[in-house]
Amino acid sequence: MKIDDTAAGINSGNNAGAWTIAVYASGSNTFDQLAAAEPDFLVPDISYVASVIFESIQPALRDGFRPGGGR
Secondary structure, three states: OEEEOOHHHHHHHHHHOOOEEEEOOOOOOOHHHHHHOOOOEEEOOHHHHHHHHHHHHHHHHHOOOOHHHOO
């Protein structure tokens, strides 16, 4: 899993095949720049990360899904 507030960080996570969570309320990139990096999840701040992990990523893994929406 890669959590970052820059498009470059999200791109590196995608290239590594990791789940990516972009945090848009901090960092040097705008919301649109982060969205263009195609993170798996886009949240306003770090306080949302735990819920993404437990409510979205864990169930997806149990169902056989991998980062990027693939199986």
